[in-house]
Amino acid sequence: xxxxxxxxxFKVAARDGAARSGxxxxxxxxxxxxxxxxxxxxGTVKAMLPEHVRATxxxxxxxxxxxxxLRPGAERVARLGGLHAFxxxxxxxxxDSGGFQVMSLAQLRKLTEEGVAxxxxxxxxxxxxxxxxxxEIQCLLGxxxxxxxxxxxxxxxxxxxxxxxxELSLRWAKRSKAAxxxxxxxxxxxxxxxQGANYERLRRESLDGLMALDLSGYAVGGLAVGEGxxxxxxxLEFTTPHMPADRPxxxxxxxxxxxxxxxxxxxxDMFDCVAPTRSGRHGQAWTRAGPINIKNAAFAEDDxxxxxxxxxxxxxxxxxxxxxxxxRAGEYLGPMLLTWHNLQYYQDLMAxxxxxxxxxxxxxxIARFTNETGETLV
Amino acid sequence: xxxxxxxxxFKVAARDGAARSGxxxxxxxxxxxxxxxxxxxxGTVKAMLPEHVRATxxxxxxxxxxxxxLRPGAERVARLGGLHAFxxxxxxxxxDSGGFQVMSLAQLRKLTEEGVAxxxxxxxxxxxxxxxxxxEIQCLLGxxxxxxxxxxxxxxxxxxxxxxxxELSLRWAKRSKAAxxxxxxxxxxxxxxxQGANYERLRRESLDGLMALDLSGYAVGGLAVGEGxxxxxxxLEFTTPHMPADRPxxxxxxxxxxxxxxxxxxxxDMFDCVAPTRSGRHGQAWTRAGPINIKNAAFAEDDxxxxxxxxxxxxxxxxxxxxxxxxRAGEYLGPMLLTWHNLQYYQDLMAxxxxxxxxxxxxxxIARFTNETGETLV
Numbered sequence: 001x002x003x004x005x006x007x008x009x010f011k012v013a014a015r016d017g018a019a020r021s022g023x024x025x026x027x028x029x030x031x032x033x034x035x036x037x038x039x040x041x042x043g044t045v046k047a048m049l050p051e052h053v054r055a056t057x058x059x060x061x062x063x064x065x066x067x068x069x070l071r072p073g074a075e076r077v078a079r080l081g082g083l084h085a086f087x088x089x090x091x092x093x094x095x096d097s098g099g100f101q102v103m104s105l106a107q108l109r110k111l112t113e114e115g116v117a118x119x120x121x122x123x124x125x126x127x128x129x130x131x132x133x134x135x136e137i138q139c140l141l142g143x144x145x146x147x148x149x150x151x152x153x154x155x156x157x158x159x160x161x162x163x164x165x166x167e168l169s170l171r172w173a174k175r176s177k178a179a180x181x182x183x184x185x186x187x188x189x190x191x192x193x194x195q196g197a198n199y200e201r202l203r204r205e206s207l208d209g210l211m212a213l214d215l216s217g218y219a220v221g222g223l224a225v226g227e228g229x230x231x232x233x234x235x236l237e238f239t240t241p242h243m244p245a246d247r248p249x250x251x252x253x254x255x256x257x258x259x260x261x262x263x264x265x266x267x268x269d270m271f272d273c274v275a276p277t278r279s280g281r282h283g284q285a286w287t288r289a290g291p292i293n294i295k296n297a298a299f300a301e302d303d304x305x306x307x308x309x310x311x312x313x314x315x316x317x318x319x320x321x322x323x324x325x326x327x328r329a330g331e332y333l334g335p336m337l338l339t340w341h342n343l344q345y346y347q348d349l350m351a352x353x354x355x356x357x358x359x360x361x362x363x364x365x366i367a368r369f370t371n372e373t374g375e376t377l378v
Numbered sequence: 379x380x381x382x383x384x385x386x387x388f389k390v391a392a393r394d395g396a397a398r399s400g401x402x403x404x405x406x407x408x409x410x411x412x413x414x415x416x417x418x419x420x421g422t423v424k425a426m427l428p429e430h431v432r433a434t435x436x437x438x439x440x441x442x443x444x445x446x447x448l449r450p451g452a453e454r455v456a457r458l459g460g461l462h463a464f465x466x467x468x469x470x471x472x473x474d475s476g477g478f479q480v481m482s483l484a485q486l487r488k489l490t491e492e493g494v495a496x497x498x499x500x501x502x503x504x505x506x507x508x509x510x511x512x513x514e515i516q517c518l519l520g521x522x523x524x525x526x527x528x529x530x531x532x533x534x535x536x537x538x539x540x541x542x543x544x545e546l547s548l549r550w551a552k553r554s555k556a557a558x559x560x561x562x563x564x565x566x567x568x569x570x571x572x573q574g575a576n577y578e579r580l581r582r583e584s585l586d587g588l589m590a591l592d593l594s595g596y597a598v599g600g601l602a603v604g605e606g607x608x609x610x611x612x613x614l615e616f617t618t619p620h621m622p623a624d625r626p627x628x629x630x631x632x633x634x635x636x637x638x639x640x641x642x643x644x645x646x647d648m649f650d651c652v653a654p655t656r657s658g659r660h661g662q663a664w665t666r667a668g669p670i671n672i673k674n675a676a677f678a679e680d681d682x683x684x685x686x687x688x689x690x691x692x693x694x695x696x697x698x699x700x701x702x703x704x705x706r707a708g709e710y711l712g713p714m715l716l717t718w719h720n721l722q723y724y725q726d727l728m729a730x731x732x733x734x735x736x737x738x739x740x741x742x743x744i745a746r747f748t749n750e751t752g753e754t755l756v
Binding site: 043331 | 420422449466679695703709711
């Protein structure tokens, strides 16, 4: 395993405007940044073998605390040797805090200063997720990068409400740090989450409060819930310039390729999103010319693969006509291949961004990307 | 590709009692016998990448004419370069005639001397499957081994009815051979199907009629529809001794591991069955000690893999606890891994049978198999 030491560290290797490329070192291996983390919600990147996730170029995957605490349970995963051994992924894992999924998936949830009480969407069982329990669970799972519990309100939200929520998240960040000191192992890292909706003064206050805690990395939260690309970029533009230059910056739950390209240009280092895996399962394939729906009748006799020049078997070895057939017939292999292809597309995009930043040619990369995909990034 | 010539041939290399081991040569590669053919119904072995099907040791896969003629359509597959290119499987493919699925899956089917008229179970469209059309479809698909259209009645059946059905199948065999002469390409092979239910005299008459057509191989049909292992073995015992020694013998739609072991001992060379793939999708794993249901609570914290000594990643790299979790959570990876494991189990079984026959130790192999699995084969 390259980069294996016993500490967590981050180094910026190159800059191009606000964009940075670099590497995070963890005891379980290095993470080249800007990095895209495939989402492995329930201990598996859906429809993917872990060796193929790695083969696409992924250095790290994300696990969802909410799902794993309910099934199979954090203590059970710990007894089975931790999440890495459980899911046969020896490289770095980032876990979220569970907070976002509790608020979007759980039943009868009740948020208090203490945390969130809720009932499982699986079996109705009652649970309490606090900042301390979230960190304990993430440590039981053995996550290399852990996230504080936060509250993540949707935009638009009134400023007073956004302030109250942000301040709660900040208090939870402090409690998370204390719990992390109790539970964590050598080389694990805790990230804080900047909240404050689309209010510049709130984002600054949130960031200042988190920086006072001297955390290993800082995430920007609350921007993956439908506020739109322009507003997301606007928030990043008044937030990332103030984030510590020597810590990784993680934009949570984002996004589509154009979101990622634009956010990298605004100084973000890490991303996660279900888009490539979820859309792959539903028949959408990302290509250099933008997304296509393989179920469309236009592909029924298209004997060209999605990308004949790709090193990825899923992109190279199967015709669009065959993929079309697999989705029409409801065959497992359709989601398997399109998920794999989409993850390869995303990792190729990240590799392209890293190379462009390293060579000082990000503007050219973005111009080519917007030209090919028809996307706008301003 | 090893064994690539431009003709179809079969050579027996070793015998042990009634059992034989050998090899079939085809223009697309060799098939070591006794062989198990994974079922790729709709142009895909369900939940498997073709390179992993091959990695288990499979030399040949089976495609279902009924499914492929309805979706995506034989002419479409031909325009796309044939079934091998379509499904990214360059090695031999055997296709059935479509008859068995028409009678079990199609709607409003009507059997006449001419063939079977039916409506698609997918979209209700009307079709006519005749011996000639079945061969034409199999040639459009490009199958290396093709099967005559037959009627395949369930046992028990009155002898008069069984005779009428067998004689129809024999007439269809003759028509199939004539169509095969018109449509087939160099190196493709046509197999006849011995019918006659569990009546010795009918099986002999069927076989005699087929042998007069001098076909490339002979299948035993009608034994995969629930008559029981003892009765199946009894039919084989009065049938296989009369089958040509220099042609492959194929027991259609069979079976479970114990069925295969017992049938090999009775002189069968080729098998196909959905058991390993279908049961894998439903959580059943074949092990040396017999089948287990991975969804059983007993496996929730079982950190041992299905077979730590296997070369197959699915058998070796994931704990039973993880597989249990994947099935409980409804994750794609569960069926993917258990299908892979089961196909590896089947191919390992075939390799073991071939080695035992080659070394004259089949009796020892069978004794160990029955001892480990608790199965009886007499």
